[in-house]
Amino acid sequence: MTLLNLAMGTGFILILIGLFGALTQRDILRMIVGFTIAATGTNLVLIAVGFLPNRTAPILESTAPMADAIVDPVPQALVLTAIVIGLGVTALMLAFAYKIHAAKGTLDISKLTDLKW
Amino acid sequence: MTKRLIALLLLLGLGTIFADLIRGFTPDPALNMSAQFYAARTVVDTGAANIVTAIIVTFRGLDTLGEVTVLFLTAAIVALVLGGNVSGVKPRNWPVGELLQTGTKLLVPLIVLFGAYVFINGHLTPGGGFQGGAILASAVLLLLLANPARRFGHQLISRVEAVSGLFYVGIGVLGLVLAGGFLDNRILPLGEFGSILSAGAIPLIYALIGLKVGAEFSSIMASLSESEDK
Numbered sequence: 001m002t003l004l005n006l007a008m009g010t011g012f013i014l015i016l017i018g019l020f021g022a023l024t025q026r027d028i029l030r031m032i033v034g035f036t037i038a039a040t041g042t043n044l045v046l047i048a049v050g051f052l053p054n055r056t057a058p059i060l061e062s063t064a065p066m067a068d069a070i071v072d073p074v075p076q077a078l079v080l081t082a083i084v085i086g087l088g089v090t091a092l093m094l095a096f097a098y099k100i101h102a103a104k105g106t107l108d109i110s111k112l113t114d115l116k117w
Numbered sequence: 118m119t120k121r122l123i124a125l126l127l128l129l130g131l132g133t134i135f136a137d138l139i140r141g142f143t144p145d146p147a148l149n150m151s152a153q154f155y156a157a158r159t160v161v162d163t164g165a166a167n168i169v170t171a172i173i174v175t176f177r178g179l180d181t182l183g184e185v186t187v188l189f190l191t192a193a194i195v196a197l198v199l200g201g202n203v204s205g206v207k208p209r210n211w212p213v214g215e216l217l218q219t220g221t222k223l224l225v226p227l228i229v230l231f232g233a234y235v236f237i238n239g240h241l242t243p244g245g246g247f248q249g250g251a252i253l254a255s256a257v258l259l260l261l262l263a264n265p266a267r268r269f270g271h272q273l274i275s276r277v278e279a280v281s282g283l284f285y286v287g288i289g290v291l292g293l294v295l296a297g298g299f300l301d302n303r304i305l306p307l308g309e310f311g312s313i314l315s316a317g318a319i320p321l322i323y324a325l326i327g328l329k330v331g332a333e334f335s336s337i338m339a340s341l342s343e344s345e346d347k
Contacts, residue, residue: 004144012135016128023124052144058168059243063160063310072145072152073168080173081184084247084330088191091337095195098344 008048014041028097028107032090039086043079050075164307165240165316173245174319174326178300182289185282185329192278192333192340196271199344211265221263228256236327240316246323250330257335261342269339278332281325288318288325 018038022031050072058073060066101107148156159171173181236249260267292301302322308315 005139008139008142012132012139016132016135019131020124020128023127024121049142052146052148057243058156059241060160060166060168065157068147070148070156070168072148073155073172074152076169077172077177080169080245080247081180084184085187087251087334088188091191091195091341094341095198098341099198 004048004051004053007051008045011041011044011046011048014038014044017041026108026110028100028109031109032093032097035093036086036090039082039089043082043086046075046079046082160310163240163302163316163319164310165319166311167240167242167245169243170239170245170319170323171316174239174322175300175302178289178322181326182285182300185285185326188330188333189278189282192336195337196340199340213263213265218263221259225256225259228259229253232256232327232331233324236323237320238313239323239327240319241311241313246326247330249323249327250332251334253327253331254334254338257331258338261338265342268343269335271336271339274332274336274339278329278336281328281332285322285325285329288322292318 015038018034018036018041021034021037023034025031025034052071055069055071058070058076060070097107100112104112106112147153155168155172155176159165159168163171163175165171165175232249232252232255234249235244235252236246239245239249257269288304289300291304293299295301296303300322302317302319305317305321307317314320
């Protein structure tokens with residue numbers, strides 16, 4: 001119970017830290033780091049939701065039914081997907097950040113005012 | 118200053134919601150119905166020991182095909198955005214330490230071997246195609262760190278990716294013809310539970326996914342690395 005709350009709380013705190021970084025930082029690379037931290041927090045929360053106390057990993061040791069001895073495997077499969085997609089999103093953000101730097105010579109979003117009126 | 122205040126207020130609101138969520142959360146006493154189905158049917162239907170692998174490769178195999186496609190699109194877009202004519206540009210030479218160069222020679226074969234181990238054993242142990250592919254790509258990253266001027270053949274990377282993707286879909290269609298449906302793993306015998314050549318086509322599919330993911334990650338890193346030249 002306490003371990004579960006600890007994991008979930010850490011996940012939520014990571015989400016808040018990441019969003020704070022993404023909202024307050026002016027440098028695009030730091031914003032990307034913020035988004036990555038928030039994504040890690042989301043994954044941690046998802047894993048914690050699937051955790052059942054006093055149970056083991058969803059890997060079977062024998063062909064006997066183990067439905068009352070393992071944690072929920074579905075959130076783990078979801079998080080595996082989320083990690084991979086998160087990596088793709090990060091790679092895209094970095095590529096666009098590079099393009100912005102090549103075009104404008106800066107990564108500071110307060111200097112990118114083309115869309116401001 | 119006001120911007121920071123607004124952000125803080127927003128996060129305070131979110132934090133209140135999160136705190137409420139944690140306080141109201143009680144873990145289920147037993148698995149819910151879908152998880153129970155997977156726990157009960159994994160051995161009977163797929164012969165795999167790792168339920169997460171059975172879900173990803175067989176039960177929700179179509180979603181995994183979509184996920185691999187998303188990754189392919191990412192690699193393609195990164196190459197498109199960062200691409201361009203780099204042939205005439207001489208790569209800059211960064212000084213690289215002796216330790217890193219020698220360590221790379223020692224470690225790269227071991228890392229590739231470990232990556233292959235992880236994706237071939239995906240149906241028995243924690244791990245699988247995505248993790249193994251990421252480990253393979255970390256070997257490529259080490260090579261790039263040890264010699265930033267190194268250029269990988271995009272032709273080879275995209276060929277590995279295309280061939281493994283084609284075989285992946287081909288196995289899926291074979292499942293449609295020979296077994297119960299698209300990406301059904303029972304086109305090969307399920308074998309003895311717990312041995313490496315068991316669980317039907319799962320080791321084969323996961324090896325293909327591993328190669329494909331490794332090639333995609335390597336292609337992303339090669340594109341990012343080459344963009345430094347310009």
